[in-house]
Amino acid sequence: MLHDMLTLNSYLKLVKPDVSVRFMSMIIGDKGIVILNGDGHKVHRRIANPLFNLRTLKPLVPIMLIALDELFAVIDQIPPSTTLAFHNLSSQLTLNVIGRTTMDHDFDALGPRGSRMARAYRAVIRNMEITFGLAMRIQFPNTLGRIPTAARREHAAGYLVVEDMVKDLLRAAEKKPDGTTLIHELVRQNAGNVLDEHELVCQVRSFLAAGLDTTAAALSACVLLLAQHLDVQRELFDEVDAVADLEDYEVLRKLPRLNSVIYEALRLYTPVHMSLRETAAEVVVPTTALGPVTLPKGIRVEIPTRAIHSDPAIWGDDALTWNPRRWDSIDLVHGTADVSAHRILNGRRQIGPYDFMPFQVGPRACIGRQFALMELRLFVSSIVKCYALATDVPVDGLDLVCSMSMRVTNAWVRMERRG
Numbered sequence: 001m002l003h004d005m006l007t008l009n010s011y012l013k014l015v016k017p018d019v020s021v022r023f024m025s026m027i028i029g030d031k032g033i034v035i036l037n038g039d040g041h042k043v044h045r046r047i048a049n050p051l052f053n054l055r056t057l058k059p060l061v062p063i064m065l066i067a068l069d070e071l072f073a074v075i076d077q078i079p080p081s082t083t084l085a086f087h088n089l090s091s092q093l094t095l096n097v098i099g100r101t102t103m104d105h106d107f108d109a110l111g112p113r114g115s116r117m118a119r120a121y122r123a124v125i126r127n128m129e130i131t132f133g134l135a136m137r138i139q140f141p142n143t144l145g146r147i148p149t150a151a152r153r154e155h156a157a158g159y160l161v162v163e164d165m166v167k168d169l170l171r172a173a174e175k176k177p178d179g180t181t182l183i184h185e186l187v188r189q190n191a192g193n194v195l196d197e198h199e200l201v202c203q204v205r206s207f208l209a210a211g212l213d214t215t216a217a218a219l220s221a222c223v224l225l226l227a228q229h230l231d232v233q234r235e236l237f238d239e240v241d242a243v244a245d246l247e248d249y250e251v252l253r254k255l256p257r258l259n260s261v262i263y264e265a266l267r268l269y270t271p272v273h274m275s276l277r278e279t280a281a282e283v284v285v286p287t288t289a290l291g292p293v294t295l296p297k298g299i300r301v302e303i304p305t306r307a308i309h310s311d312p313a314i315w316g317d318d319a320l321t322w323n324p325r326r327w328d329s330i331d332l333v334h335g336t337a338d339v340s341a342h343r344i345l346n347g348r349r350q351i352g353p354y355d356f357m358p359f360q361v362g363p364r365a366c367i368g369r370q371f372a373l374m375e376l377r378l379f380v381s382s383i384v385k386c387y388a389l390a391t392d393v394p395v396d397g398l399d400l401v402c403s404m405s406m407r408v409t410n411a412w413v414r415m416e417r418r419g
Contacts, residue, residue: 029202123158217407271405
């Protein structure tokens with residue numbers, strides 16, 4: 001059933017519901033790749049795909065590491081006994097990274113005030129945490145959504161500042177045909193003006209929203225979990241300490257404990273914890289228990305990613321335990337084959353693409369998957385190599401909140417420079 005939801009019918013009969021479109025359009029605009037359906041999504045994705053292959057991304061590694069060095073400079077000014085709000089620091093780090101690599105803009109997020117665009121974007125995000133009031137505004141946009149509250153005015157003002165500044169950045173990118181950041185590549189891929197200015201603005205805003213919130217959430221979870229599990233932290237330190245050059249991304253991609261730490265954080269604390277679809281026409285989907293089930297037009301379907309990631313039938317009796325070592329005996333099975341009939345094979349757990357999908361699956365899968373994994377591998381490995389992590393937050397004591405993504409809000413850690 002899930003395969004049918006995410007692949008076969010993704011463009012034809014299952015679409016993003018209006019409530020999701022209205023929510024995300026408050027951040028990225030009405031033409032972003034995240035919310036477009038049908039042919040519009042196909043066109044945007046075709047143009048954006050080349051931006052996120054490894055050939056394009058690898059030259060951006062030094063830019064990412066400069067932003068990390070700036071974070072380390074801030075941390076090194078603080079006594080190691082001080083507990084840091086890493087959930088905030090991770091957002092500042094990823095905002096700087098996404099600005100410099102994607103938009104050719106310095107948000108100066110670690111500075112005392114940040115750039116004008118950084119302040120405006122924070123105002124937008126600040127008013128997007130899911131509350132009863134926001135849910136009512138989205139559900140009833142023509143009535144409750146029009147009430148001129150202070151939060152709505154702050155959001156609207158910040159939205160317009162970001163809009164205008166992205167237009168300026170796109171115009172500047174057009175004047176630098178040999179530019180190396182993703183906004184330059186986007187302009188090059190849009191040769192012939194397939195997308196108009198408004199569509200390009202929404203595309204850039206989509207990259208900003210997706211690249212900031214989700215990666216920051218995953219990084220915060222990784223750092224807090226490593227601070228809680230000192231044995232795993234030691235294993236990871238031993239692995240990365242043996243690497244001569246952490247800028248060699250080809251080496252990082254193959255480090256087993258580094259990958260298992262990241263994958264396990266993405267499994268249990270996946271930022272994209274659920275997705276919504278709506279039937280645009282009658283759909284017949286197969287189910288294991290009930291056989292073919294007919295869904296009439298207008299039915300909203302929830303894909304509960306986090307529930308799938310914590311299902312004992314898939315992951316075993318310890319599914320709710322954060323345990324990176326489980327990945328030492330896991331085979332990721334690609335393709336669309338049903339692995340449930342042979343979940344354990346030669347002593348190894350078989351995990352299919354619809355069992356582990358932090359970046360979703362099918363034609364609507366996250367286009368920035370490689371970008372996010374690159375950031376996480378570079379940052380987690382460098383942080384553990386440079387700092388010993390500790391925390392007073394108890395295991396299973398993570399506080400979670402949902403807005404654009406699910407994120408940890410109590411990643412309180414102490415970071416002491418290793419000798």
